[in-house]
Amino acid sequence: MTATRTKSALSRRTLLRGLGVGLALPWLEAMAPATRSSLGLTSPDPAARRLIYVYVPNGVQPGAWFPSTEGPLAELPPTLAPLSPYLDTLSVLGGLECDKAKANGDGPGDHARASAAFLTGVQPLKADGQVHLGPSADQIVADALAGTTPMRSLAVGCEGVLRSGQCDSGYACAYSTHISWRSETTPALKEFRPGPLFDRLFRGADSELTNAERARRRSVLDFVADDAARLQRRLGSADRAKLDEFQTGLRDLEQRIARLASANAAVPDELRPQDPGSDLGEQARVMSDLIALALAQDLTRTVTFMLLNEGNNRPYRELEIDEGHHGLSHHKGDAASIDKLARIEAFHVEQLAYLLGRLRATTEGDGSLLDAAMVCYGSGIGDGNRHQHSELPILLAGGGAGTLTPLGYRRFPDRTPLNDLHLALMERMGVQPERFGDGRAPLDLRA
Structure with a gap:
């Protein structure tokens, strides 16, 4: 986890890491002291x-x-x-x-x-x-x-x-x-395409995976679970609730993207249509x-x-x-x-x-x-x-x-x-x- 060593503040660029995945975090209250010291303000970056x-x-x-x-x-x-x-x-x-x-x-x-x-x-x-x-x-x-x-x-x-x-x-x-x-x-x-966009944002260069590889891969949250647990222990109650909400929302989004793409799951990759869903x-x-x-x-x-x-x-x-x-x-x-x-x-x-x-x-x-x-x-x-x-x-x-x-x-x-x-x-x-x-x-x- 690329966080600062002091317990008083987290860097705005803190990542959850695991098996090649680097997941950026939303703004947390624990990041405010570092920003306040550099900008004199409570917001992360006005x-x-x-x-x-x-x-x-x-x-x-x-x-x-x-x-x-x-x-x-x-x-x-x-x-x-x-x-x-x-x-x-x-x-x-x-x-x-x-x-x-x-x-x-x-x-x-x-x-x-x-x-x-x-x-x-x-x-x-x-x-x-x-x-x-x-x-x-x-x-x-x-x-x-x-x-x-x-x-x-x-x-x-x-x-x-x-x-x-x-x-x-x-x-x-x-x-x-x-x-x-x-x-x-x-x-x-x-x-x-929502799936490749999610990969680009949160998984790295995985957008060229085949259908079979997509079916086998785990949630991005599974890769960073250990780092997330370590971070939770450093946070106050409000930040722990926000981090939990963030992870829940991310997993829900992964599932919704999977449902959008499910209509094409049986289509060979070389014939995969551009539109991942009709809705x-x-x-x-x-x-x-x-x-x-x-x-x-x-x-x-x-x-x-x-x-x-x-x-x-x-x-x-x-x-x-x-x-x-x-x-x-x-x-x-x-x-x-x-x-x-x-x-x-x-x-x-x-x-x-x-x-x-x-x-x-x-x-x-x-x-x-x-x-x-x-x-x-x-x-x-x-x-x-x-x-x-x-x-x-x-x-x-x-x-x-x-x-x-x-x-x-x-x-x-x-x-x-x-x-x-x-x-x-x-x-x-x-x-x-x-x-x-x-x-x-x-x-x-x-x-």
Whole structure:
């Protein structure tokens, strides 16, 4: 166990070790004295803000998304209703535009441009599947924080990736399946399979195991049980309870991941499908649990969560909807299609609400992970029926370690660059690039 020798404090980087496994811990009260001596504060690291972007495809129905009046959110419009428990941390932002998602002379391809430009602020190259874009906001932050945490960043989703070929009117498929980009030509590795993501976070490089090897391996907790028992003896009652809760939650997550993958257990590895399960809600919740665990253990401070790829046309059989999402988004005023879209869009927001709940339930210092986080949720398309890239559906949640306050519904002047918001969030993460796309200045998020 890589802990300090003194009984008065534990290092924030304490690991439980066993048979090649190194398991990071959530923040414990026993870590506070070391932090207090170095920072003069009781929280583990007040500067350790977390930046999380959550992306949904195909835009929204604006009338069901935006509140009717500016100001405090006494109640939420239908699509955002699942966020009612989080009114005290919520900001709905109007008037934002992603100009580089527009055609700007490049013709059709709105979906590919929407996801490509959402975090990069760059007009994607349209040239027979070739790729040229730019580093995304999350990766600019990750570069600035490199070495601070074990992992630079984390990019996850619930749908597979394509790195070659054309998917939208000549645009590279990579544009539609990634929002996080490390460079002009390289997207960040997006993990969409809960099992391999768990391995990557908590087991090391085990993601290439065969089905038979996966069936034989033990829980990661079994490997570190002896070290965990030794640590328990050093902790106070509150920390012992928190460590027990952490281990129980981790084992439960392992079991849920195993159930998600069980439908494919008999499939030969070479034929293993990309989707580990058909229940999008459960997969999204498992991914949210993994995100919360990774952040609680300070494995990374920058996360992107692409719920589904842009232009997605999957049916939502979880909601008894057989039509594809993209097709429904072009409803042309059809009442039945609009009703189904409303259910899909509220379902997406339910997944955000679950993530916020997981962050709020995870204590850290005197607050929670949600208090330390900045969660930005939205899409690169505004009205999905019109393929517009203005009046984007964007909201913020979290406290940003004291740097964000809930604004209710705040409208900015029409066509305010979305990149101004990214600049404001980057600034709160301690990063101030000289320029970022068409961003002009950090968006004023003061109450």
